[in-house]
Amino acid sequence: MSKPRILLVEDERGLVQTLTWFLNKEGFEVAAATEGPEGLRKAMSLLPDLILLDLMLPGVGGLEILKELRAGEKTKAIPVIVLTAKAEETDQVVGFSLGADDYVTKPFSNKVLLQRIKALLRRSENVGEAAENLSHLGLEIDRVRHKVSFQGKLLELTPTEFRLLECLLRQPGRAFSRHQLMDAAIGEGSIVLERTIDVHIKTLRRKLVEVGAEGEWIETVRGVGYRFSEGVKVV
Incomplete structure (x- = not known):
């Protein structure tokens, strides 16, 4: 069975390295992008099982990337977990309204993030199997x-x-x-x-x-x- 593929779109290189190591250890295949346009290109070409998307990206922001993902025929059904340091309720509502599936505020526990990832992937699998x-x-x-x-x-x-x-x-x-x-x-x-x-x-x-x-x-x-x-x- 192939490993679930996760695309991490995050500009903090230290966090990219840490999450990549952690998720690889947990049995996932991880691809990463440090800028919005690069993340969007990889999402469309790789069609990952789940996307971890930072909101505060240089150039094109995470919310704009999220809108593009939801507008794409091939990417609109990919589960997206938003990663952000912005904890205001209004920011979360905006993220959900644009199509985010879950919202994790920095700093976060890797184990908590892992639980969120597994929950979303299970739901995607259940839809596919029904x-x-x-x-x-x-x-x-x-x-x-x-x-x-x-x-x-x-x-x-x-x-x-x-x-x-x-x-x-x-x-x-x-x-x-x-x-x-x-x-x-x-x-x-x-x-x-x-x-x-x-x-x-x-x-x-x-x-x-x-x-x-x-x-x-x-x-x-x-x-x-x-x-x-x-x-x-x-x-």
Whole structure:
């Protein structure tokens, strides 16, 4: 079995050396880039299993790289963990809204980062291995091809948005807390910001409307979180 490949985009060369050594020891193959454009080129050519992306990069910043990754047909489904010294809640919300799957603030423990990496890779594998599709109210989730459509129109979702919508659609009518939704979309033990989930829900509602579906199918449950409308299932 081939080793999972990680692309590390980070300008701190000392951290690059340390993480490369640590992740190699843990059974990963690591490629590295110290500038944004180089990282984007390697992401498109190598198509790694996961990307570790620093926000504060020289030249082209990490957020711009993240937008480019999510816009690329071949790179939009690659899990991305953002590495940054910026710990403000607003910075995290911006990162998640642009398609980050997880967010780790420097300085961090290598063991904690390893847990985050393994959690995201497990979720990606589970999506790839699942054979069944989900269908509800005209929405179709193809878990093998990692695609969501409504009446033939494709929704362009980030990996986190895909897993979030899948969680809601699996049990229509069930109310999920924000913590439960974040665990389902990213993994247990992730730092959950209520505003982060709200950003994802807002984006999902907008994308549903863009393809002719109803954004309000994702219902707010006061004091709890969110649920997907039970409605009348389409046969």
